[in-house]
Amino acid sequence: MTKQQANWSPYDNNGGTCVAIAGSDYCVIASDTRMSTGYSILTRDYSKIIQLADKSVMASSGFQADVRALQKVLSARHLLYQHQHNKQMSCPAMAQLLSNTLYYKRFFPYYSFNVLGGLDHEGKGCVYTYDAVGSYERVGYSSQGSGSTLITPFLDNQLKSPSPLLLPAKDAVTPLSETEAIDLVRTCFVSATERDIYTGDKLEIVVLNASGIRREYMELRKD
């Protein structure tokens, strides 16, 4: 008589991929808009990106119910911060808040794989990458989600200098221009869409720079 195992899980994986690249004066955050469960598609038009503060944008893949709950908590905390300090939270501050919020649920985690992008105090692009329980690091670029295993090696190859794999460490951000970075992101997703069944439908790109925030869309394969 084998032990009965739980056959109900509080989690589900809705798939999807997120990417962010930091430049000298901009940050690109992108994700696909497909939401799936198992081998089915729930919707082709779901945004995984949220603007938390005027210089912080978060993209999250994983279990979207947890992602949404996490987004709401962070937004509420940001509102509180604004009331108390009379200013917007900086991206590094938001990065720490996200980490603490995730660790707070260390023993029933948010099933959310996050990438936080924005501009730091000097106006340079910054990208922070997380695991589900809040371990984070500032990097020059990052990818999370079902297509990350396909995209990360490609970005390592293309972006070369900001790669965290280089020793000694070189640039913190990519020397690419904004348009070049956006083009690179498009290439990443087109390739990932070919091989990853959970990535596709549409690509949402958010660009943060000194002049503000901008959103772009691109169609991806729907199969």
Added chain:
Amino acid sequence: MFRNQYDTDVTTWSPAGRLFQVEYAMEAVKQGSAAIGLRSKTHVVLACVNKANSELSSHQKKIFKVDDHIGVAIAGLTADGRVLSRYMRNECINYSYTYESPLPVGRLVVQLADKAQVCTQRSWKRPYGVGLLVGGLDESGAHLYYNCPSGNYFEYQAFAIGSRSQAAKTYLERKFESFVDSSRENLIKDALFALRETLQGEKLTSSICTISIVGVGEAFHTLDQETVQGLINEFEVVGEEPPADEAAPPEQGAGTEAALAPAAPAAAAADEGAPADQGVAPMDI
């Protein structure tokens, strides 16, 4: 009001059925510097006088943003006001989080009033010594409420609290009928005129007052000093007197308004308002 043997505890009634500690708390409101609120169908303006303790110090913050659609102006113990503003902000954030929609103003003031009432019925607490003018917008339109330390709240078309507020109230009582359809600019101008009344001849400049506004399509925010000074200059150049009433011919208006004035504070739609007073001094605001 004189000291008597029933005023030591908030939980002691006087033989006349008064709670003196609560009334003393309302005195604290009257001692604070003036705060004024007025509303039209689409906007609510809050204005207050900022008196610094000395030339060396900065003035205290008396108007607080509670949420995009609600703001509050206080008079009395500003520390109590700050604490209550924090409570109001939290309530708005929690409501938004749960219901993904803005907290209706009427609900917030009830919660605030209930919180104030608790302090009038515990022997280990004291009443909040601050009066709050809560202005906000929700689905049912623009609202202005006054919350007092007693735990009562009333809805108003326009109101003034704090020291020398009676002068402002007199001005508002004359003009309040025109506020409903007033434009945003005229509403702000009326607020400035009312504010000027409380200064008793002292010159009105943007450095001693704060004006905040919330309206349809306009989140709650405080006007910056330059804008305010610009508006003040406008009407000081044109002439000292505020524009005459459009509603009724001025001379006639003055007579009838004087008769109306003692009847009730300038109260609007009676759905939220409690009866003005119990006959005696107690709830007289």
